[in-house]
Amino acid sequence: MEKEVINYExxxxxxxxxxxxxxxxxxxxKYCEEHLKGQYTIEVIxxxxxxxxxxxxxIFAIPTLVRKVPEPIRKIIGDLSNEExxxxxxxxxxx
Amino acid sequence: xxxxxxxxxxxxxxxxKTLTGISGLDEITDGGLPKGRPxxxxxxxxxxxxxxxxxxxxRGATTYNEPGVFMAFEEKTEELAxxxxxxxxxxxxxxxxxxxxxxxxHIDRSEIEETGxxxxxxxxxxxxxAINSIGAKRVVLDTLENLFSGLSDQAILRAxxxxxxxxxxxxxxxAIITGEKGEGASLTRQGLExxxxxxxxxxxxxxxxxxxxxxxxxxxxxxxxxxxxxxxxLIDEDGISVLPVTSLKLEKEVSSKRIPSGIPxxxxxxxxxxxxxxxxxxxxxxxxxxxxxIAAYFANETCRQKKKCMYFAFEESPKQIIRNxxxxxxxxxxxxxxxxxxxxxxxPTLYGLxxxxxxxxxxxxxxxxxxxxxxxxxxxxxxxSVSEVKSMLVRLIDFLQExxxxxxxxALSLNTVVSEQTDEGVSSLVDAWLLVRDIESNGExxxxxxxxxxxxMKHSNQVREFIITDKGLDLxxxxxxxxxxxxxxxxxAQKLKEKTGVALRDFALTRKDKEIIRxxxxxxxxxxxxxxxxxxxxxxxxxxxxxxxLKQQIIEKNREEITKMRRGHETETKVRSKK
Numbered sequence: 001m002e003k004e005v006i007n008y009e010x011x012x013x014x015x016x017x018x019x020x021x022x023x024x025x026x027x028x029x030k031y032c033e034e035h036l037k038g039q040y041t042i043e044v045i046x047x048x049x050x051x052x053x054x055x056x057x058x059i060f061a062i063p064t065l066v067r068k069v070p071e072p073i074r075k076i077i078g079d080l081s082n083e084e085x086x087x088x089x090x091x092x093x094x095x
Numbered sequence: 096x097x098x099x100x101x102x103x104x105x106x107x108x109x110x111x112k113t114l115t116g117i118s119g120l121d122e123i124t125d126g127g128l129p130k131g132r133p134x135x136x137x138x139x140x141x142x143x144x145x146x147x148x149x150x151x152x153x154r155g156a157t158t159y160n161e162p163g164v165f166m167a168f169e170e171k172t173e174e175l176a177x178x179x180x181x182x183x184x185x186x187x188x189x190x191x192x193x194x195x196x197x198x199x200x201h202i203d204r205s206e207i208e209e210t211g212x213x214x215x216x217x218x219x220x221x222x223x224x225a226i227n228s229i230g231a232k233r234v235v236l237d238t239l240e241n242l243f244s245g246l247s248d249q250a251i252l253r254a255x256x257x258x259x260x261x262x263x264x265x266x267x268x269x270a271i272i273t274g275e276k277g278e279g280a281s282l283t284r285q286g287l288e289x290x291x292x293x294x295x296x297x298x299x300x301x302x303x304x305x306x307x308x309x310x311x312x313x314x315x316x317x318x319x320x321x322x323x324x325x326x327x328x329l330i331d332e333d334g335i336s337v338l339p340v341t342s343l344k345l346e347k348e349v350s351s352k353r354i355p356s357g358i359p360x361x362x363x364x365x366x367x368x369x370x371x372x373x374x375x376x377x378x379x380x381x382x383x384x385x386x387x388x389i390a391a392y393f394a395n396e397t398c399r400q401k402k403k404c405m406y407f408a409f410e411e412s413p414k415q416i417i418r419n420x421x422x423x424x425x426x427x428x429x430x431x432x433x434x435x436x437x438x439x440x441x442x443p444t445l446y447g448l449x450x451x452x453x454x455x456x457x458x459x460x461x462x463x464x465x466x467x468x469x470x471x472x473x474x475x476x477x478x479x480s481v482s483e484v485k486s487m488l489v490r491l492i493d494f495l496q497e498x499x500x501x502x503x504x505x506a507l508s509l510n511t512v513v514s515e516q517t518d519e520g521v522s523s524l525v526d527a528w529l530l531v532r533d534i535e536s537n538g539e540x541x542x543x544x545x546x547x548x549x550x551x552m553k554h555s556n557q558v559r560e561f562i563i564t565d566k567g568l569d570l571x572x573x574x575x576x577x578x579x580x581x582x583x584x585x586x587x588a589q590k591l592k593e594k595t596g597v598a599l600r601d602f603a604l605t606r607k608d609k610e611i612i613r614x615x616x617x618x619x620x621x622x623x624x625x626x627x628x629x630x631x632x633x634x635x636x637x638x639x640x641x642x643x644x645l646k647q648q649i650i651e652k653n654r655e656e657i658t659k660m661r662r663g664h665e666t667e668t669k670v671r672s673k674k
Contacts, residue, residue, distance in 0.1 A: 015216040023211070047217060051224035054217055058201045061246070062216035074206060077246075081211035089208030 008032075008040040008090070009069035013054070015047045015062045020079045024063040027080040035092050067091070110318040113161070113233070113269040116154025117147065118457075119337030123313060123322040128294055133263050133270040135291035137282045138298030143309055143330055144273040146182075147298070148235040149175065150334045151271055153184045155233045156194035163233035164196045164225045164268075168241035172197040182334050196225045202245030209247060215255040219262055226266055234263060234270040240285045260290050282314065293317050299325070306478055308447035311337055327449030329457070338453040349373065354466070354501060357396030358389070360570035361529075364546055364555040370527055371551065373499040375492045377522055379506040380531030384542050385563050386505040387411070389529070390468045391420040391427060392568055393503050398430035402465035406438045407455060409474040413438030424567045437462055448479040448487045456494060466501045472521065473507040488521055526550045531561055534582050541582035544570060560586065 012028060014021035025044060032040045047054050047062070057066050061077040067090050076089040111130040114121050121127050128134045128151075136144050145167075152163035167175055175197060176186040189195040198221060226234065239256070246252055263270045272291060274283030282288045288295055295315040301308055310325040328337040353368035362369040370376055376393075378386045390406075397404040408416060416438070417427045430436035439458055443451070459467060469491075475484050488504070495502045506521060522528050528547040533540050544561040546554045559570040560582045574581035574589045581589050 013217060015220055020212055020214070047220045051220045054221040054224065055198060060200055060202065060215055060218035060221065060242075061213045062220075063213060064217060072206075074208070076208040076210060078209050078211035078213040085208055085210040089210070 006039060006070050008036055008067065009043075010040060010090075011043045011045060011057065011066040011068055013045050013047055013057070013059045013062060013064045013066065018062075021063050023079040023081065024065070027083075027086070028065060031080070031083060031086055031092075035087065065090075112319070113155075114159060115151050116158045117150055117335050117337065119326070119328065120311070120335075123311075123326060123337060124294075124316060125320055128269055128271070129316075129319070130269050131264065131267045132293040133260055133272055133291050134294040134296065135272050135274060135283070135288055136296045136298060137274040137276055137288070139276045139300060142298040142300040143328070143335065144298055145170070145175075145237050146179070146330060147335055148237055148271040148273055149179055149184070150182075152195055152233055152235055153179070153186070153189065154334075156189050161232035162194045162196075162229040163235065164198065164222065164229070164231045165235045165237065166198045166200060166222060166225070167237050168200050168202065169238055170199070171201075172199045175199075182332060184334075193229045196229050196231065198222075198225055200241075202241055204245050207245065212251070213248075214251065215242075215259070218255075219259065222262075223266070226268060232268055234266075234268045235273070236270065237273045238275060239272050239287065240274050240283065243285050256287070256290055294319075303447070304478070306444065306447040308449050310449075327447070327453055329450055329453040331454075331457075333457075336453060336457050338449070338456050348497075348499065350499060354400075355396055356389075357392035357399075358568050358570065360559065361389075361544075364557070364559065364570070365527070365549055366553040368552075370501060370549075372501055373496055374501060374526035374550070375495070375524065376501070376503045376527045376529065377506060377525040378503060378529045378531065379508050379522075381508055381533055384531035384533060385561060385568070386507070386531060387416065387470055388420070388423055388425075388563060388568055389531070390470050390503055390505050391416065391423075391425050393466065394436060394468055395420075395425045395427060395430070397466040397501075398427075398435040401435065403462065404430070404436050404466045404468065405459065405462055405464040406436065406468045406470070408438060408440040408470055409443050410471060412440050422565060423563055424565060437464070443474045443478050446478075448475060448483055451475065451478075452487050452491060455491065459495070459498070459500065463498075464500060466503070467495060468503045469505070471505040471507050485521060485524075489524060492524055522547070534560075536582070537585050539583050543573065543582060 010028070010032070012025060014024070028042060032042065045053055047059070053059075057064075057073075058075075059066075063077070063079060065076040065080060065086075067074040067076075070091075074089055074091065076086055080086050112124070112126040112128060113130045114127040115124075136147060138144050149165060152165050155161040155163045165175070170178070172186075179186060186195060186197060190197060200218065200221070222234070225231065242252055242256075243249070272287060274285070274287045276282065276297075277284040277286070282295065282297060292315075294313070294317065297312045297314050299310045299312070301310065309328050309330065311328050312325045313321045313323065326337050328335055350372040352372040353370065354372050355362050355369040356365070378389050380386050394404045394406055406413075406416070411419070413431070417431070420427050427436060431438065437458075439455075441451070441454070445451075446454075455467075455469075472484065472488065475487070479487070492502065504521065504525070527549040529544060530547050531542055531544045534543045535541075542561040542563070543558045545556070545558045548554075558573055560573045562569050562571055571586075574586045
């Protein structure tokens with residue numbers, strides 16, 4: 001993995017403050033702090049408030065984490081409880 | 096459905112239904128899909144699931160003013176719109192009018208990582224948003240099973256699916272869910288049928304003898320009666336048409352109105368008025384006997400009376416028929432031009448029998464003709480067995496009679512077994528059967544025609560000679576003489592012979608007459624001479640008689656004189672003589 005500074009734009013889609021959403025957000029924050037300190041932004045979108053946004057990012061499962069930047073777009077669904085999978089999925093750690 | 100049945104249903108609060116707008120399907124399902132409930136449409140790839148569900152949405156939006164949401168898991172919305180634009184569905188416009196909403200759910204396993212627990216709330220929100228944004232009454236999920244290929248957690252999926260169907264029911268939308276046919280007996284690959292319990296429609300696409308036919312069957316429809324048979328359906332430029340082909344009842348209206356056949360002599364054979372309106376007529380015969388000519392005459396006559404006629408040609412192209420009929424003085428082109436006559440030519444092998452039936456059915460529904468001609472039905476044998484052709488024709492006749500359309504079939508009869516069977520098979524169904532056959536004798540071939548049957552009317556039992564000239568068709572009485580049935584030149588010869596005979600007889604007659612007159616004159620002369628002879632004889636006799644009398648008188652006188660003289664006693668003698 002090259003050590004260049006990449007800014008990660010992450011989006012977490014949730015639907016209300018459900019247990020899964022809360023867990024997912026907590027997990028995400030934890031991983032980012034550990035691995036991407038200072039080079040990430042997290043946007044949390046509550047689809048109950050903005051349902052029209054679901055279509056744009058092809059959201060069907062909740063919670064879904066979308067890595068908008070860097071390309072290509074990657075998605076991770078679930079409460080992000082498996083750290084290894086999340087890091088691989090976000091391409092932070094090589095497969 | 097009978098009236099009493101309907102009433103009964105109303106009393107027990109009938110299941111509310113949503114009309115699909117797909118022609119034929121609403122008849123089979125007796126009013127459409129269950130309102131506010133999900134329906135499963137399943138079938139193999141390429142059998143028309145997507146199209147059927149999309150038509151459901153489009154018809155809802157355009158005909159019934161029920162907006163619809165189409166959620167596609169397979170195709171992109173642009174692709175969908177393009178695919179159905181050939182059917183005249185303008186999805187783009189309908190979307191702009193907020194009558195239809197397309198939503199493509201893209202699931203790509205390679206882009207997605209699963210970790211931990213999740214649910215499909217996102218899908219629900221999307222669907223709910225789409226429904227609310229246009230006030231949708233109809234929803235299609237095509238093909239939901241793609242979720243299974245994109246996501247690995249089956250347990251979650253199944254639980255969420257169950258929730259989805261509850262969600263749809265809560266929303267009160269009439270939904271269609273499509274599913275791929277699974278292995279073996281299961282209707283769908285993922286067993287979707289266990290979630291959808293109200294209505295299941297199975298589509299099928301079969302190839303038999305290289306001819307493919309799409310079929311539809313309502314497998315299950317809870318709380319409603321429905322047709323249980325397999326119904327063929329057709330996808331063409333107007334979308335889907337399903338044909339509920341078997342009408343079980345024989346309660347058709349009948350007409351005693353007559354329509355002419357176009358050949359006056361034939362009408363004469365049929366009791367003077369022609370066929371019954373709405374009846375079915377079969378014209379059969381061997382090759383080249385003029386079946387098509389009879390059919391064309393019938394078409395011509397129908398159009399001449401300003402009625403509409405539809406000609407289904409399975410053998411010749413319309414132009415060919417028009418050209419050929421011109422040679423017998425039938426100008427069909429004028430009627431094609433003014434729209435009274437429509438030709439529909441198709442190769443029998445174009446599609447299966449059922450499809451032919453659907454196509455015919457559709458065209459007739461559109462054009463509403465007064466008469467229909469199928470020429471020839473025997474060609475249909477190439478795409479089906481005898482019994483299939485028969486069952487197709489039964490249904491066609493059934494349908495046509497219901498619509499009060501007169502139909503004329505032509506059938507080619509060869510001397511092979513199959514065709515004989517066709518003849519028999521169909522002939523029991525038709526109302527009138529004309530047979531044209533070759534009569535071969537004296538080195539020439541002539542055509543003879545007779546009426547095998549004609550239900551409900553007096554008809555001639557005579558074989559007529561059927562002649563085709565450049566002036567047209569005509570029927571001539573055949574010559575029935577001591578030498579048997581004579582046709583063609585033999586008949587002409589016989590006629591000439593008769594003519595000569597008449598002349599000879601006339602001549603003989605006049606000669607005889609003269610002789611009689613002569614004889615009479617002779618006899619009369621004889622009679623008068625005899626009379627004269629008789630008179631002279633009579634005179635002679637009379638003369639003798641008078642002479643005798645005179646003689647007698649004189650003798651008497653003399654004797655008296657003598658007696659007087661002898662006695663000398665004149666007075667005494669006088670007294671005595673006085674005494």
